[in-house]
Amino acid sequence: MNKTRVVIHGANGRMGKAIHRIAADHPGFDIVALVTRSDPKSRVIDQIPCYSVREIDALPDFDVMIDFSLPEGFDAALAACVKKGRAFVSGTTGLDDAQRESLSAAANHIPVLWASNFSMGVAVLESLVMRAAAALPGWNCDIVESHHTQKKDSPSGTALTLGRAAETGGADVHYASLRAGDIVGEHLVQFTGMGERLELVHRASDRDIFARGALHAAQWLQQRPAGRYAMADSLV
Structure with a gap:
């Protein structure tokens, strides 16, 4: 088996450490830096x-x-991948418009996959939210996200991604954020009509699901041509 040679950027963070630990025990990966x-x-x-x-x-x-x-470290990481012609998987949130444009520009030269959430379940949830919004015109749409107290961005990147999916389906989205304890991540998308309510929920209890998803995306992405990809693409 040819191993996928991986660089972990943000290695001291929670996700970086989880990816390091899981990749180190996986025969398909070689962490080179x-x-x-x-x-x-x-x-x-x-x-x-x-x-x-x-x-x-x-x-x-x-x-x-x-x-x-x-x-603050995103630009240098993306530039290094473009310079070396190597694939780039990113879960860094809080990017500004210029950085999002840089991702799209880089996709002309290398395969890039950015996701606000690397859970396989959330990738499926995004599709369900879009379908529900399109099928329930005029219903209220509220997204409530809950995370640990150390999370800085609010609403979370995942909540915004789910919101964009709902807006694509025609919904007008409202957000609420909770920061409490050590919650790994919970996202509730609620559609409310007269006399009824539909709730779509994803709950993560273990951060390892995101690390495994990122490694799955990395292994899949290195085989792809230059372009902009989403987590859902890797599940097909």
Whole structure:
């Protein structure tokens, strides 16, 4: 089996650590480098070289970079992939318009897959929300998202993605956000009409589902030609 050579950008974050742990035990992956925002405390972790984002041009060769960082480090990560002609998987949220445009521009040269949520269930939920919105014109649509207290962006990137799906179906969307305890992630999309209510819910109890989804996307993406892809594309 040919291993997928992976760089993890945002290696010190919760998602980066989860991806590192799962990929290290998976026979299909070879982690060739870890990248952190600031200078790493150790230059080698588990026999894997570590770099700061300032040193990203010095990375060894790789097949795909998995980026779960902050918007401040996103540009350098994407630029490194374009320069090397390598695939880019990103779950970094809070991107501005210019960064989203950079993703689309990069897709002319490399395969890119950005998702606000790498859960397979959420990818299916997005499709269901679009269908429900189209089938229930005039109904109220509310999205309630709940996450742990350390999550910075609000509404969550996943809530906004689900909202765009509902808007595509014709709904007028309203959002509510809760930050409490150590909630991994819950998303409720509620359609309310006169005398009835439809609720579509996804609950994540283990962050590993996102890490496994990102690794699935990485392995799938490296075989694709240049272009912009979504998580749902990898499930077909």
